[in-house]
Amino acid sequence: MPDSMGTAPFKEAPRRxxxxxxxxxxxxxxxxxxxxxxxxxFGAGQVGGKAxxxxxxxxxxxxITLAASFVRWWRTIYRVGADDIRLETGLLSREARxxxxxxxxxxxxxxxxxxxxxxxxxxxxxxxxxxxxxxxxAYVTKAEGERLRNVVRRQNATPSAQPAEHGAPLPxxxxxxxxxxxxxxxxxxxxxxxxxxxxxxxxxxxxxLAVIGAALQQLDFLxxxxxxxxxxxxxxxxxxxxxxxxxxxxxxxxxxxLAVVSLLLLGVVSGxxxxxxxxxxxxxxxTSRGFRRQRGxxxxxDVVMPVHRVQAAVLGTGLVRRMFGWHGLTFVSLAxxxxxxxxxxxxxxxxxxxDPVASEAHIHLPGPDVEWxxxxxxxxxxxxxxxxxxxxxxxxxxxLYEPALFWLPLLLLPVVAFGQYLGWYRHGWAMEGGHVYVxxxxxxxxIIAAPARLLQSVEIAQSxxxxxxxxxxxxxxxAGGNLAIEGLARSTAQIIRENVLDxxxxxxxxxxxxxx
Numbered sequence: 001m002p003d004s005m006g007t008a009p010f011k012e013a014p015r016r017x018x019x020x021x022x023x024x025x026x027x028x029x030x031x032x033x034x035x036x037x038x039x040x041x042f043g044a045g046q047v048g049g050k051a052x053x054x055x056x057x058x059x060x061x062x063x064i065t066l067a068a069s070f071v072r073w074w075r076t077i078y079r080v081g082a083d084d085i086r087l088e089t090g091l092l093s094r095e096a097r098x099x100x101x102x103x104x105x106x107x108x109x110x111x112x113x114x115x116x117x118x119x120x121x122x123x124x125x126x127x128x129x130x131x132x133x134x135x136x137x138a139y140v141t142k143a144e145g146e147r148l149r150n151v152v153r154r155q156n157a158t159p160s161a162q163p164a165e166h167g168a169p170l171p172x173x174x175x176x177x178x179x180x181x182x183x184x185x186x187x188x189x190x191x192x193x194x195x196x197x198x199x200x201x202x203x204x205x206x207x208x209l210a211v212i213g214a215a216l217q218q219l220d221f222l223x224x225x226x227x228x229x230x231x232x233x234x235x236x237x238x239x240x241x242x243x244x245x246x247x248x249x250x251x252x253x254x255x256x257x258l259a260v261v262s263l264l265l266l267g268v269v270s271g272x273x274x275x276x277x278x279x280x281x282x283x284x285x286x287t288s289r290g291f292r293r294q295r296g297x298x299x300x301x302d303v304v305m306p307v308h309r310v311q312a313a314v315l316g317t318g319l320v321r322r323m324f325g326w327h328g329l330t331f332v333s334l335a336x337x338x339x340x341x342x343x344x345x346x347x348x349x350x351x352x353x354x355d356p357v358a359s360e361a362h363i364h365l366p367g368p369d370v371e372w373x374x375x376x377x378x379x380x381x382x383x384x385x386x387x388x389x390x391x392x393x394x395x396x397x398x399x400l401y402e403p404a405l406f407w408l409p410l411l412l413l414p415v416v417a418f419g420q421y422l423g424w425y426r427h428g429w430a431m432e433g434g435h436v437y438v439x440x441x442x443x444x445x446x447i448i449a450a451p452a453r454l455l456q457s458v459e460i461a462q463s464x465x466x467x468x469x470x471x472x473x474x475x476x477x478x479a480g481g482n483l484a485i486e487g488l489a490r491s492t493a494q495i496i497r498e499n500v501l502d503x504x505x506x507x508x509x510x511x512x513x514x515x516x
Contacts, residue, residue, distance in 0.1 A: 014077040014088075021139030022069050024114045029065055078137055080151055085125060087135055099135050101155040103127045106304055109145045113298040121145045125152070149304070153289060185285035185292065188357050189346045196279055199348035202321045203271035204264075284345050286360055291331075293345065305343055309333045310361040311479050312450035315354065319444045329354045331361060332450075332481035358449070365449050366437050372428035375487035376471045380424040387416040429485045431496060434503055436476065438485055450476070450483055452503035460493050476500070 071091055079086045084100040106126040115121060120139035127134055137148075191199065280297035290306035312332040321327075329346040346354050358365050391409040399406035426442035436455070438448045457477030466472055472493045476483040488496070 012080050014079045016077055017073065017137055017140050018120055019073065020118045021115070021120055022073055023118060024112060024120070024139060025069050025073075026066060027114055029069070030062075080148070085135065085148070085152075087137070097135060099125050099127060101152060104152050104156070105306065105309060107149040107152050108304070109142070109149065109302040111142070111296075111300040111302075115139050116298075116300055123148055183288050185287045187283060188286050188291075188360060189282075189284040189349060189353060191279060191282040191348065195348065196276060196282070197272065199279065199326075200272035200275035201268065202318060202326065202348075203275045204267045205271040205274055279344075279347060282347070284357065291343075291345065291360070293343065303343070305331065305333055307361055309480075310363070311454050312448055312481055312483065313358050313361065313363045313365065315365055315447040315449065317444050317446075321348075322444055325350055327351055327354055329357060332448075332478065363449055363451060364433055364435055366430060366432070366435075366447060370430050370432060370437065372430050372437075372439060375424065375427050375429070375485070376489050377424050377487075378469045378471045379466070379487040380420040382465050382469065383423075384417055384420040387420075388413060391416070424487070427486065429488075431499060436483070436496075436500065438483060448481075448483055450478060452500045453506065454478075455483070455500055455504060458497045458500050460490075460497060462490070 072089075075091050075094075076087070076089045078088070084098045085104075086096060086098045088094060088096045104125045104127060106124075108124045108126060110122045110124070111120070112122070115138075118139075119141060121142050122136060122138040123140060123145045124137075125135040137145075140148075277297050277299075279295050281300075282295040283293070285292045287304070289304055290309070292302070292304045294300070294302050310331045310333055314330045314332060315327055316330070317327045326348055327350070328344070328348060331343045331345050333343050346357050349357075355365055391412055394409040395406045398408065422442055426440060426445070428439040430437040430439075431452070434452050436450050436452055440446050455476045455478060459475045459477075460472050461475055462472045470490055471487055472490050474485045474488055474493045474496055485493075485496070
């Protein structure tokens with residue numbers, strides 16, 4: 001008998017997420033309201049005899065949060081069926097979302113710190129559409145997460161195979177069809193603690209400084225003094241009845257140097273902490289299903305990315321790390337990786353370690369002998385002319401009010417010219433071995449490599465100046481990312497377009513997933 005939604009019945013009993021999952025849910029809610037709770041506590045100490053009233057308000061607010069979280073958990077159930085996975089939520093107004101197995105591309109498992117301590121995880125069924133079209137179960141046991149991942153794998157392993165009876169029951173193991181024996185995973189790339197700490201030294205960041213500043217901005221009312229009072233700090237810097245200025249010019253220079261060194265040290269420490277928290281235990285494996293990446297110290301993530309979803313590879317580096325031979329590799333994919341369309345697969349590696357990883361995705365990165373083609377300089381010349389005109393207009397306006405200072409905007413002309421020259425010089429493109437390569441950057445180049453057969457479209461775009469001057473931009477349809485070559489001669493853009501379309505025409509996209 002069909003259920004209330006008019007579909008085939010589910011034989012597996014409906015399940016709830018774990019009751020312990022209320023703990024991280026409530027902790028997250030309270031963390032978001034921490035400033036309000038601190039204000040309530042502070043207010044309780046200021047209102048004197050009526051402190052009990054403030055405390056009662058705080059207790060009632062926490063109680064309502066606990067009750068709402070419990071009711072939300074009680075009214076949330078999920079069901080694993082023969083054709084799809086369904087999630088039903090809502091108290092008065094029920095909402096049922098269903099994701100068919102054939103639409104599920106990835107099953108990602110994430111373990112935030114508190115949930116990990118409780119043995120729980122978040123399971124996300126990724127459909128490739130991103131956002132609200134994905135389904136997330138928070139929180140289930142790690143074993144249940146693995147079971148759900150295996151159910152999806154087995155159902156997608158042989159899509160043509162169906163149970164003998166529609167709606168047949170699922171055993172506890174979650175098997176719908178017999179799954180082929182999987183080969184043991186191969187480790188493609190991993191980072192030990194030494195590599196991780198080296199990586200962190202290059203990840204200079206002032207995030208910690210920003211966090212401290214934001215905290216002081218929000219919680220300054222709890223301090224016994226006004227932290228933003230300049231006169232207060234002037235008084236604190238008085239030494240022996242004289243101000244800091246009395247120490248002389250040399251002392252002021254030393255103070256500035258110490259401040260800069262402290263800032264740099266804070267940036268290095270912040271980068272180290274952020275890198276270790278994000279990439280601790282980084283392991284990339286090649287399984288029969290594709291790529292599996294695990295990383296994270298506090299928030300442990302376990303992401304599986306099928307090979308056929310890899311659309312392109314991005315080889316990047318930094319200004320300093322390039323001098324030491326370090327690069328990073330990310331895959332452009334249809335899946336989400338922390339709200340990004342790219343997956344870090346070798347964030348800090350030598351080129352000899354990166355090339356085999358890219359080859360596993362059937363992507364060949366350009367070698368040192370690749371013939372990079374220059375772009376037309378006309379677009380950058382046009383940008384310089386437009387910028388020079390703007391500076392000229394600014395000089396005229398200034399001359400109307402301060403004639404002696406009209407030359408100030410003109411000082412920027414060499415800067416604009418040099419910037420446009422670098423903009424032209426740092427770009428390049430190549431097409432070899434059925435791949436399209438685009439390079440951007442001079443001192444820290446970024447190279448995008450995309451197999452032409454995976455590009456979905458090729459578009460020639462021209463602005464008004466481009467039509468008048470004879471140059472164009474070639475834009476490629478790349479699922480999960482952006483790829484374009486700016487500043488091509490119109491004739492060159494047409495030749496590249498024809499070559500890419502020929503590569504696309506050779507592919508039977510109905511068989512692409514299995515072919516790769």
